[in-house]
Amino acid sequence: xxxxxxxxxxxxxxxSLHAQALNHKIDFPKDSPVSLLSEDFGNSNATARGANxxxxxxxxxxRNSGQKRxxxxxxxVSTQDAAGKGSVSVPTLDAGPGxxxxxxxxxxxxxxxxxxxxxxEVTLDGVLFDDLSFYGPDLLHSQRNMIRWELEAQRxxxxxxxxxxxxxxxxxxxxxxxxxARQGDSSQRGVQMVRGRATNIDAEPESQFAFLDIPESPxxxxxxxxxxxASLAGAPQFEVxxxxxRAVRHLEIAWIVKDQQGREFLAASMPADMTxxxxxxxxxxxxxxxxxxxxxxxxSMSGFVSSVEFADGSQWIxxxxxxxxxxxxxxxxPSPEEQRLSQIYTKKGIQVxxxxxxxx
Amino acid sequence: xxxxxxxxxxxxxxxxxxxxxxGAVVKLHVRxxxxxxxxxxxxxxxxxxxRRSADDxxxxxxxxxxxxxxxxxxxxxxxxxxAAGECVTPRERKxxxxxxxxxxxxxxxxxxxxxxxxxxxxxxxxxxxxxxxxNIATGERSGPPQEERGPVxxxxxxxxxxxxxxxxxxxxxxxxxxxxxxxxxxxxxxxRYVDQDTGQVTITATYVQ
Numbered sequence: 001x002x003x004x005x006x007x008x009x010x011x012x013x014x015x016s017l018h019a020q021a022l023n024h025k026i027d028f029p030k031d032s033p034v035s036l037l038s039e040d041f042g043n044s045n046a047t048a049r050g051a052n053x054x055x056x057x058x059x060x061x062x063r064n065s066g067q068k069r070x071x072x073x074x075x076x077v078s079t080q081d082a083a084g085k086g087s088v089s090v091p092t093l094d095a096g097p098g099x100x101x102x103x104x105x106x107x108x109x110x111x112x113x114x115x116x117x118x119x120x121e122v123t124l125d126g127v128l129f130d131d132l133s134f135y136g137p138d139l140l141h142s143q144r145n146m147i148r149w150e151l152e153a154q155r156x157x158x159x160x161x162x163x164x165x166x167x168x169x170x171x172x173x174x175x176x177x178x179x180x181a182r183q184g185d186s187s188q189r190g191v192q193m194v195r196g197r198a199t200n201i202d203a204e205p206e207s208q209f210a211f212l213d214i215p216e217s218p219x220x221x222x223x224x225x226x227x228x229x230a231s232l233a234g235a236p237q238f239e240v241x242x243x244x245x246r247a248v249r250h251l252e253i254a255w256i257v258k259d260q261q262g263r264e265f266l267a268a269s270m271p272a273d274m275t276x277x278x279x280x281x282x283x284x285x286x287x288x289x290x291x292x293x294x295x296x297x298x299x300s301m302s303g304f305v306s307s308v309e310f311a312d313g314s315q316w317i318x319x320x321x322x323x324x325x326x327x328x329x330x331x332x333x334p335s336p337e338e339q340r341l342s343q344i345y346t347k348k349g350i351q352v353x354x355x356x357x358x359x360x
Numbered sequence: 361x362x363x364x365x366x367x368x369x370x371x372x373x374x375x376x377x378x379x380x381x382x383g384a385v386v387k388l389h390v391r392x393x394x395x396x397x398x399x400x401x402x403x404x405x406x407x408x409x410x411r412r413s414a415d416d417x418x419x420x421x422x423x424x425x426x427x428x429x430x431x432x433x434x435x436x437x438x439x440x441x442x443a444a445g446e447c448v449t450p451r452e453r454k455x456x457x458x459x460x461x462x463x464x465x466x467x468x469x470x471x472x473x474x475x476x477x478x479x480x481x482x483x484x485x486x487x488x489x490x491x492x493x494x495n496i497a498t499g500e501r502s503g504p505p506q507e508e509r510g511p512v513x514x515x516x517x518x519x520x521x522x523x524x525x526x527x528x529x530x531x532x533x534x535x536x537x538x539x540x541x542x543x544x545x546x547x548x549x550x551x552r553y554v555d556q557d558t559g560q561v562t563i564t565a566t567y568v569q
Contacts, residue, residue, distance in 0.1 A: 084567050085567045086522075104534065106531065106534040106535075108528075109527075140565075190517065191542075193547065193549065195511055255545075266542065268542060271545065288546075288547075290543070293514075336552065
């Protein structure tokens, strides 16, 4: 009897589970400044389990085949019929012409069962160079993020070099320890963002936003409000005014939530594409809701302007001084470059970090 | 008369308890059969002896004695005795004999159904069902459904995920825990990872189409 059951189970397994090697396609434009040296999709596969489960585990070895130093790169990962797009970015690169670097992709895609083998496509969305010039189709609007990462990297390297010049290696070491302590103290919560009229947020009471004004910010936000429910906050709206002499085309507001215990954390960012001439004001309303993965009773909300993009494509980000003058330092995540440098300090020591800073 | 009347009928005949037509038949036989007649006489003598013995019983046990009440009292006393005995004597549990075959069949079915579920139901669906059952059991709504009517992006220590139109994309960067993660109201979620050896930072993201 048990033998028959084993056979039946084995047959059922054979019929139902047929993991197969993944068909993949890496498509870089012919004039791409990045070329593929080697690829390893060894652990990738596609399995039919009620749906197509596509596990992409790939290691790509790439070369800077252009003439400029590459500061960051974004790859887009997608498959036909799958939900949305995914991306993998490396924001802290410093790859000179001819130099190589690697990117690791670990992604799971689920798509409805369809005839034929699924094909995963990895394409280049963008490359940012050290002069802030950009190459790529930018389908994911990654250029904006990559420029911001590079501006933050330049800002933080300059800050650390200043510390090094003023206080020597010991001054830099103290700041690194302080940075590592902040990184360890930061609290985060799992959060979901639902777009559209997908929740009952309209029935919830409205609450005011308190905006933290950064004097150097080219845009001022005010009159913010959002609806708050149980472990839910949504439908944010506020007004912004361009107080700079340059036209603005995009801005981002950081959304901070405080719970009943007084703990604050950065819940989400609220980007807005809008054209604002100098001294012009305008409303922003977001049709979206935040939901937290654990029950939370929201006591209050606040926000601040975290970045502004001008009409010419240049950007403003808060200086370290501006962040230090407010309580934002505890809330704002360190830049990718600060995390890279602090990791170098942790693993290799202060002298290697000093040498790393001297490269820039 | 070739066959004798059975002894039971003779006893009933002797006591006058046979039905009329059967009594007539037996009476006819007894008249012609010396052996049966002798047995009937013996039965009548025994009956007389019993009646005399009853007359000799102690005073208080009259002919109108309530025998039913006596039987009920005796039954009750026996039960009380048995109950008292159980109090002082450890009860021996009867263990039903266990057959390995039904258990093997049940275990096989569990394995088969579990395997079929694991093979055919996506993990996310299993998680959703589990979450719904937990919410029903606890009576609280601890976590939102993965997708209600619109696309949902999420960021947590498990990475980033987008659920839309029954499809899903999840990026977890090989099981590493992100050093930070966030969502944006424009429909994207991102998570940042730091390579412990090289310090290289990788940022993964999902986007609503």
